[in-house]
Amino acid sequence: MIEIERLQKSFGTNRVLDGISLSIRQGQVVCIIGPSGSGKSTLLRCVNGLESYEGGEVRVLGKRVDRNSPEIRATRQQVTMVFQRFNLFPHRTALENVTEGPIYAAGEDRAAAEKHARELLARVGLTGKESAYPSQLSGGQQQRVAIARALAMRPKAVLFDEPTSALDPELVGEVLTVMRDLAREGMTMAVVTHEMGFAREVADHVVFMDKGRVVEQGPPAELLTAPREPRTQDFLRRVLRPLE
Amino acid sequence: MTWSGFLRDGQQFLPILLQGVWVTIAVTLCALLLSTALGIVWALMRTSGKRWLEWPAMLFTNTIRGIPILVQLFYIYFVLPELGVDLNAFQAGVIGLGVAYSAYMGEVFRAGILAVDAGTIEAAESLGMSRARILTRVVLPQAVRIVLPPYGNNLIMLLKDSSQASVITVAELSTQARLIASSTFKNQEVWTMAALLYLCLSIPLIILVARLEKRFGRR
Ligand SMILES: Nc1ncnc2c1ncn2[C@@H]1O[C@H](COP(=O)(O)OP(=O)(O)OP(=O)(O)O)[C@@H](O)[C@H]1O
Ligand SMILES: [Mg+2]
Numbered sequence: 001m002i003e004i005e006r007l008q009k010s011f012g013t014n015r016v017l018d019g020i021s022l023s024i025r026q027g028q029v030v031c032i033i034g035p036s037g038s039g040k041s042t043l044l045r046c047v048n049g050l051e052s053y054e055g056g057e058v059r060v061l062g063k064r065v066d067r068n069s070p071e072i073r074a075t076r077q078q079v080t081m082v083f084q085r086f087n088l089f090p091h092r093t094a095l096e097n098v099t100e101g102p103i104y105a106a107g108e109d110r111a112a113a114e115k116h117a118r119e120l121l122a123r124v125g126l127t128g129k130e131s132a133y134p135s136q137l138s139g140g141q142q143q144r145v146a147i148a149r150a151l152a153m154r155p156k157a158v159l160f161d162e163p164t165s166a167l168d169p170e171l172v173g174e175v176l177t178v179m180r181d182l183a184r185e186g187m188t189m190a191v192v193t194h195e196m197g198f199a200r201e202v203a204d205h206v207v208f209m210d211k212g213r214v215v216e217q218g219p220p221a222e223l224l225t226a227p228r229e230p231r232t233q234d235f236l237r238r239v240l241r242p243l244e
Numbered sequence: 245m246t247w248s249g250f251l252r253d254g255q256q257f258l259p260i261l262l263q264g265v266w267v268t269i270a271v272t273l274c275a276l277l278l279s280t281a282l283g284i285v286w287a288l289m290r291t292s293g294k295r296w297l298e299w300p301a302m303l304f305t306n307t308i309r310g311i312p313i314l315v316q317l318f319y320i321y322f323v324l325p326e327l328g329v330d331l332n333a334f335q336a337g338v339i340g341l342g343v344a345y346s347a348y349m350g351e352v353f354r355a356g357i358l359a360v361d362a363g364t365i366e367a368a369e370s371l372g373m374s375r376a377r378i379l380t381r382v383v384l385p386q387a388v389r390i391v392l393p394p395y396g397n398n399l400i401m402l403l404k405d406s407s408q409a410s411v412i413t414v415a416e417l418s419t420q421a422r423l424i425a426s427s428t429f430k431n432q433e434v435w436t437m438a439a440l441l442y443l444c445l446s447i448p449l450i451i452l453v454a455r456l457e458k459r460f461g462r463r
Contacts, residue, residue: 048370049369050366050370072372073373073374076370076371077371077372080371081367081370083366086363087367088364089367089368089386090361091385091386091389100368100371100373100381101371101372101373104377104381105371105372105373105377149367149371150370150371153371
């Protein structure tokens, strides 16, 4: 569904993605892990067309992702994104945040969009919060609204960029629960995360990135418990036992 | 000046001063519309990220900001006709004030646009919204909330600066007051009334701006 081939991306002279190849099949949950600055966010942003790239190719449903082509809007509606800092529209209620895309990007009828949005908010456990503004919600609730917003486009896949990193520890669980349910229902997901427990439990495939390259990838049982590459071993040791 | 004297003079001068009030309101509103429209254009140009748009907007607004409104009014009223553009005093006043204030409005709008969280724009992009929709649904509504207090202050200053149009014979409130005062020599009475009338115009604006701030301040 999502194919990334020898993707290259630089900011000035800083090569941030250096020949990434990766493919995500329908219904797969792929977790991307790696140290800060390794290019994980940039990779997701290239898939969503938020970032241009110089070399290689990203294809979504067989179509090349090109930030400047007129088709990018259609592609984005099929692969939506959940951000680390939620990025909710502060001037709109939870319900309006969720209906914004369907109504104003997809041209859906308002009544239908609202009905769907209420269902989605119920699904992420936010019944009763429809008319709350983002500032009236906790971080965990805001991120769940953001997930509902991403789902409202009825996307074929959802990209998550460290969806729990900006949350207080006690709020991480509620967001991961929603994502776990989503994975169970068969949603195709690419998740950049530092939550190794989530990766182990939910991922079909784990990718370890460092310095703009894929160092190692494989099923979570292999990669997370018996990594082959020294860099992966080193990273996992630091993430799992940060105080040593 | 006695109270009864003031009231009697008031009865006599008020109708003339009120004519001026209407002109003041008209000049202010027309100049507000013009400066808002132009200000939005400057702000969009200056935040477009395209140098060929940013540069002329910056040059134009800074030039305007560097010239006193009085000089701009004279220029438009006396110099433009020599170049073949005929304007009556009212039109020249509106254009002069509108263009002058568009530079200030543009700065206010620009600050508002820049203060909009870029993350919300990316979120809208990632949903596949068009650039126009992102502008009208995400950027401008957020910018409006940020912009309202300084915008309201500009409006109040514009109301007061509309009195500068008297130099090119626009028959607004201060022009009428000056005419009455110079023919009756009742400076104290006339200017007190003019000041009170300006306050009657500006205080509702001050209250209105405070209300809007309160309403839009909620997020
Ligand atoms: N807009 C930008 N302009 C210039 N450099 C950038 C930009 N965005 C990212 N970078 C650089 O690209 C590199 C990779 O950034 P990226 O955000 O993709 O890393 P990451 O793996 O997501 O890190 P983190 O775990 O901290 O989120 C970093 O060195 C960063 O400084
Ligand atoms: Mg990142």
